[in-house]
Amino acid sequence: MFISFEGIDGSGKSTQARLLAESLRAEGREVVLTREPGGSPGAEQIRRLLVEGRADRWSPETELLLFTAARRDHLERTIRPALDRGAWVVTDRFADSTRVYQGVARAELAEAVEDLHRLMIGTEPDRTFVIDLDPAQALARATGRASPAIGAPTTSHTIPPENGNAAQSHREAVTPAQKDGRRGPSTGTDKDISAEDRFEAMGLGFQQRLRDGFRALALAHLDRVRLIDGSGPAEAVAARVRAAL
Template identity: 40%
Template sequence: MAGRFISLEGGEGVGKSTQLAALATALEGRGIEVLVTREPGGSSGAEAIRKLLLEGEETRWNPRSEALLFAAARADHVEKTIKPALAEGKWVLSDRFLDSSLAYQGEAGGLGIEAVRDLHRFGSLDFLPDRTLVLRLESGEGALRARRRDGEEGDRIGSRPPRYHAAVDRGFRVMAEQEPDRVKLIDAEGNPETVTARLLYALGDLLP
């Protein structure tokens, strides 16, 4: 049976990594073979680009070069990691994918969602997840969780100001409105088990 490609999205500290691990365990418990991956990264070329994107000065890249680097990393990730795993029948769970670029670089970075989608059309032939689950917390709570985890050590993008992250959240909501069959908003409040149950519910029609 063909695999499925699921991306987990959301702002900083909403619980993506925690939920990705829990979702992988739940799917494996149903006999599904799972590959967990992440962006930026997920292939050796894309992991090298990750360092360029997340380390260094805020002014290291302008918004256009930043968007191109994310798109280049994604093209390599799709070709080298995601498509081969799907061809083997695995379910691929990715911690972030295209919708992060649409929300961060497109909406918050001011390039526009369509311009960033064009880069994906070129780089990855518009390859899309079967489902995108966007974890959402009311403003501030994700930033608090991330700060509890990281202290003041945010990366180049995570440490951008609150208005940038508010625009990121708006970008994810736009995506859910534009593509309601693919992109589902999931309430990330409550204990981790409750959130995992919501995610599994939102995958119900894809499960074997």
């Protein structure tokens, strides 16, 4: 059984992938918990090419090829061998992330995304959970605030990369903070700080378009994709996921 978690940055995908893997393991199943970009030694090296370096390091087309190359290696080296021996695979992001992120960042790439997927990947998860959360709530979680800023503007503080490239913006967002050694809220981890900075650079408007993209994807693939309300405590979301498995 091949399961993927999808959604906007900070929606709770990693948390839910981990909780599902733990509960499946508690039932005695072998579970491989993995992630994209990455999930195999070669794909983790490609991940570094994607998330590190200058914002204009890659064109959107090259970035799409790198995501696809990473996914092919992940599939060959991690996912297929695990499925072949009867393990369950739970991945934090898969091809739907490319459909939505690269599709939203560059609509004209949508056909190339599907062509490359068919040629080089050709596999869909048996079940995909889209963790659906308001971007303002995801930001509130990432910054460690107790509650989301109700009524906060959902437009970006900066120019969203409408003709740009999602991972490049991600890179741009993360690198300066890490270099400066700036700290987020006192309770923040490095991952929290990254998520917060990414939101600041990409803007809530961009995250809103991604959310819409994931919701549309769920409607277009009702057989495979389940839209999960990501609000409330992690355990409550996990129960929704289990009920929809």
